[in-house]
Amino acid sequence: MTGKPMTDTGGNNTPYETDDAFLDRSALARQVVKDTINKVLLGAVLILVLALPAVISSPTWLHIIVLIFFYAYxxxxxxxxxxxxxxxxxxxxxxxxxxxxxxxxxxxxxxxxPWFGMFVGGILAVAAGMVIGLPTLKMRGAYFALATIAFAEGVRVMVENIEYLGPFKLNGPRGLQIPPLNIGWADFMFSSKVPYYYIILTMLMIILLLTWAVSRSKLGYYLTAGGEEPEAAQALGVNVSRAKVIAMALSCFFTALAGTFYAQFSLFIHPKSTISLDISFEIAFIALIGGRGSIAGPVLGALLLRPVSDLSRIYFGDILPGMHLVIYGVVLILVMIYQPRGLQEPLTRIYDRVVNRMADGFIKGGDK
Known part of the structure; x- marks a missing residue:
C-alpha cells in the first residue's frame, strides 16, 4: 500500500494514508476552492450591477441596460x-x-x-393562460406553438379594434398614454431611469431564484421528464399534464408583472408594443440562442442579443424595420447547427475550465 504519512495532533507519524483517501481529500479541497471562487465572482458581479447606474452617465445606455434586464426577465x-x-x-x-x-x-x-394593478394583471394572465393552456398543453411540436400564436393574434386584433371592453377603456389602435403627473414610488413613476433599473434588477433576481428553485424541485424533475420522455414519465406515475399547467400558470403570472413594468417605464402602451408577435418571437429567439431550459441561458441570450436589437433599431430602424429579427434568425440558424443546446453550454465549459485552473493555481500556491 502506498501513500503519504499522516501525522496526529501530537506530531507522531501514524499509518500511511491510502492513495484513494489522499485523492478524495485533494478533490474535496479543489471543490471547496472552486465553490469559493464561484461565490467571489458572483459577489463581484452583484456589486457591479448594483453600482452600474453610478458609473453610466448616459441615459441612452442606461435605457438599453434596463431593456436587457427586462428581456432577460x-x-x-x-x-x-x-x-x-x-x-x-x-x-x-x-x-x-x-x-x-x-x-x-x-x-x-x-x-x-400600478403596484396593486400589477398583481391583478398577473391573476388575469393566469386565467388567460389556463384558457389556452388546458386544451393545448397536451399537443406536441408545432401544434402547441401554432395554438399560442393564434390565441395571441386573436387578442391583439380584438384590443386593436375596440374602444371599450365593458366599462374599461382600451382606446383601440390609439393605445393608452400614461400622464406623468404623480412622480414617486407610490405611483410607480419616476423622472429618472435609475429607479426603473433597480426595480427590473430586483424582478430579474427574483425570477432567477424562482427558476433555480423550480429546477431543483419535484416540479422541475417532472417537467424535464415530461418534456423529454412523456410516455415513460406517465408510466412511472408522473402527472405530466398537471406539472405543465403549474409551469404555465407561473410563467403567465410573472410575464404579466413585466407588463406593468413596461407600461410605467414607457408611459405608453399599444397592442403592437405589448402583444405583438415580434415580441413573442424575440423572447423565444433569446431563449433558444442563449440556452433553453437552463438558468443562465435566457440572461446570456439577452446580454448578447438585446444590444444588437437596440442598436439596429437606432441605425437601421427607418431604413430596415425589423432588421433585428433578421439578425436573430441568422444567429439562431447558426446556433442550431453548431450549438443546438444554445450558447450557454460552450460558455459554461469555458467558464468551468477557467475556474478549474484558478483552483489548481490556488492549491499549488498553498502547497509551496
Whole structure:
C-alpha cells in the first residue's frame, strides 16, 4: 500500500494514508476552492450591477441596460414553460399585454396604484393562460406553438379594434398614454431611469431564484421528464399534464408583472408594443440562442442579443424595420447547427475550465 504519512495532533507519524483517501481529500479541497471562487465572482458581479447606474452617465445606455434586464426577465419567465416543460409557446407576449393593460386601465380610470394593478394583471394572465393552456398543453411540436400564436393574434386584433371592453377603456389602435403627473414610488413613476433599473434588477433576481428553485424541485424533475420522455414519465406515475399547467400558470403570472413594468417605464402602451408577435418571437429567439431550459441561458441570450436589437433599431430602424429579427434568425440558424443546446453550454465549459485552473493555481500556491 502506498501513500503519504499522516501525522496526529501530537506530531507522531501514524499509518500511511491510502492513495484513494489522499485523492478524495485533494478533490474535496479543489471543490471547496472552486465553490469559493464561484461565490467571489458572483459577489463581484452583484456589486457591479448594483453600482452600474453610478458609473453610466448616459441615459441612452442606461435605457438599453434596463431593456436587457427586462428581456432577460421576460425570457426567464418564458423558460419556466418553454424550457423546462419542453413546449414552444410563440404567443407569450399576450400575457405581457394583459399585465400592461390591466394595471394601466385600473390606474387611469380608477386611480388604483400600478403596484396593486400589477398583481391583478398577473391573476388575469393566469386565467388567460389556463384558457389556452388546458386544451393545448397536451399537443406536441408545432401544434402547441401554432395554438399560442393564434390565441395571441386573436387578442391583439380584438384590443386593436375596440374602444371599450365593458366599462374599461382600451382606446383601440390609439393605445393608452400614461400622464406623468404623480412622480414617486407610490405611483410607480419616476423622472429618472435609475429607479426603473433597480426595480427590473430586483424582478430579474427574483425570477432567477424562482427558476433555480423550480429546477431543483419535484416540479422541475417532472417537467424535464415530461418534456423529454412523456410516455415513460406517465408510466412511472408522473402527472405530466398537471406539472405543465403549474409551469404555465407561473410563467403567465410573472410575464404579466413585466407588463406593468413596461407600461410605467414607457408611459405608453399599444397592442403592437405589448402583444405583438415580434415580441413573442424575440423572447423565444433569446431563449433558444442563449440556452433553453437552463438558468443562465435566457440572461446570456439577452446580454448578447438585446444590444444588437437596440442598436439596429437606432441605425437601421427607418431604413430596415425589423432588421433585428433578421439578425436573430441568422444567429439562431447558426446556433442550431453548431450549438443546438444554445450558447450557454460552450460558455459554461469555458467558464468551468477557467475556474478549474484558478483552483489548481490556488492549491499549488498553498502547497509551496
Amino acid at each position: 421576460l425570457t426567464t419567465s418564458w423558460n419556466i414553460v418553454g424550457g423546462f416543460a419542453g413546449v414552444l409557446p410563440l404567443g407569450h407576449a399576450v400575457f405581457l399585454g394583459i399585465g400592461a393593460y390591466t394595471s394601466t386601465v385600473l390606474s387611469l380610470q380608477y386611480g388604483i396604484s
